[in-house]
Amino acid sequence: MSCSKIFSGDLPEITYYIIKNFQNDFSTLYSCILVNRLWCRLAIPLLWENPFSITNRRVNNIGDHKFIEIYLYNLNSDLKSKLNEYKINDNLLPSNTLFNYPNFIKYLNTSNIIQSIKKWTAVKVIKDLDSESEFRRLIQTSLFKVFIENEVKLHTLEIEVFSSSNYNSYNYDILELILQNTNFIHNIINLKPYIFSEEDKLMEKSYYNCSNTLNTIILYHIRSINNLNKIFEQLNVMESIHIIYCRFLNSSFIQQIINLSKPFKLKSLFTCGDLKSELLILLLQKSGDYLENFRDDLSCCDQKLSELIIKYCKNLKFLDIFTTTNQIIYQIFNLIENINYLTINCGKYIGSSILLQNLGQNLPSRLEYLNLILHIKASDFEIFLKNSQDTFIKKLLISNSMLNGDDILPYIKEYIMKEKRVRYLTFEDIANNELINLDDEVEEFKLHNIIVQNYSYLCINEYQFIQELY
Incomplete structure (x- = not known):
């Protein structure tokens, strides 16, 4: 009875939450819009929240970018006239639309937009067009003007600028247009700049225009940020800051953080060991209580630093450590009580042996992810497996x-396969021989409900991990 009410539309609130569960399942959402009018009205906004993400899907055809034409329907007459100059006439655009599709958009990524336009123009542009680049720039600008004029309420804006990219001129056009229309980013909650160039100053202005809505910032590979303290003092609802392989982690940056009157809620810090110990200590003293995800090379770390990491970082959920120091290995056991994602890379045989002999009994009862990159001796490995029999590991990666x-x-096979203690498994040796290449073994594990995968595929990509989590 209740099922028939859901399909007939008598329970719209429940129906909405059911359909929302398929938010990233585009095939199912397409099916939902064909059920009835209510289901269509509920599914369409979800389908149009992030249409440019089609560029990231593993399977997408050039024809899949026809949604650009639907957006272009909203162009004013002047912009449509400019399209005609490029031999794109109104017949290619829809004569009418059922919904105001621009209003549904919540996520924008500049690189995805550029790539989508490129694929769309590959089909729509007349082949003898003299300046396809200028045409693509016109389409890009036109789309952003449509979004701005419709006063869309963005949730997330991702801006990618690379030091040696053919797309940077397109990115700068987008940035300039945004900065000329600051209300466009007024309601943004997540601002994610991935900037590899010296043009970081272009981003500074954008932070000020979403000071009362922006609660998450992901800084990825950024070389420098000027006036950092002024930027963060303006952000009134900041809850989550993530620094991933940035080059600005110097004494000037740390001092600006220390001088902030507001808490610096650093949730993620990923470095390659290029942050000096004394600076890392200062940063942890300021923000260690907030830190949930930490990656560093501790091969040159002294005991004092490792003790301070234990003292200040009690909320770690993700830990990725490279070390060659036995003392640090013993300290690791004090860090993993509440860990969900753990990667340990030990560059020494003795350290690997110590770790395998002591790690198992210190693991929590469940791990989402464990990646061991070690010099593995079979007897030590057996000790680890015996001591960790009470731990379920969803994804286990082993690199010998x-x-x-x-x-x-x-x-x-003896301790993992037969006991069904793992859901996803990968193993490789120093010669890059992988378990996944042994077809008979893969099938045997499959019979025990364990999926063997490629090592690199199963490895966590840090910034994708942070994107999905926050």
Whole structure:
């Protein structure tokens, strides 16, 4: 009875929450719009929240970018006239639309927009067009003007600028247009600049225009930010800051953070060991209580720093550490009580042995992800497996760095496969021989409900991980 009410539209609130569960399942959403009028009205906004993400999907055809034409329907007469100059006439645009589709958009990524326009123009542009580049720039500008004029309420804006990219001129056009229309980003909650160039100053102005809505910032590979303290003092509802492989982690940056009157809610810090110990200590003293995701090279770390990491970083959920120091290895065991995602890369044989002999009994009862990059001796590995029998590991990655290493596959079968303690598994040796290439073994694991995957595929990509989590 209740099912028939849902399909007939008698329970619109419940129906909405059911359909919302398919938010990223585009095939199912397309099916939903064909059920009835209510389902169509509920599914269409979800389909049009992030249409340019089609560029990131594993399967997409050039024809999939026809949604651009629907957006162009909203152009004013002047812009439509400019399209005619490029031999694109009104017949290519829809004569009418059922919805105001621009109003539904919530997510924009500049690179995805540029790529989508490129694929669309590959089909729509007359082949002898003299300046396809100028035409693409016109389409890009026109789309943003449509979004601005419709006063869309963006949730997330991702801006990607690379130091040596043919697309940078397009990106700068977008940035300039945004900065000329600051209300466009007034309601943004997530601002994610991925900037690899010296033009970081272009971003500084944008922060001021969403001071009362912006609660998440992801800084990825940014080389420098000027007036950082002024920027963050303006952000009134900031809840989550993520720094991923940035080049500006110097004494000037740290001092600006220390001088902030507001909390610096640093949730993620990923470095390659290029942050000096004394600066890292100061940063952890300021923001360690907020830190949930941490990646660093601690091979040159002293005991004092490791002790301070334990002292200030009690809320870690993600930990990725490279070390060659035995003392640090012992300290690691004090960090993993509440860890969900753990990667340990140990560059020494003795350290690997110590780790395998002591890690198992220190693991939590469940791990989402465990990646061990070690010099693995079979007897040590067996000790680890015996000691960790009470831990379920959703994704287990093993990389044996030892030359002429022992065969550990029998132990994996005995303690992991038969006990069904893992959902996804990957294993490689120093010669890049992978378990996934052994078809018979893969099928055997499959019979025990364990999926063997490629090592690089199963490895966490840090910024994608942060994007999905926050």
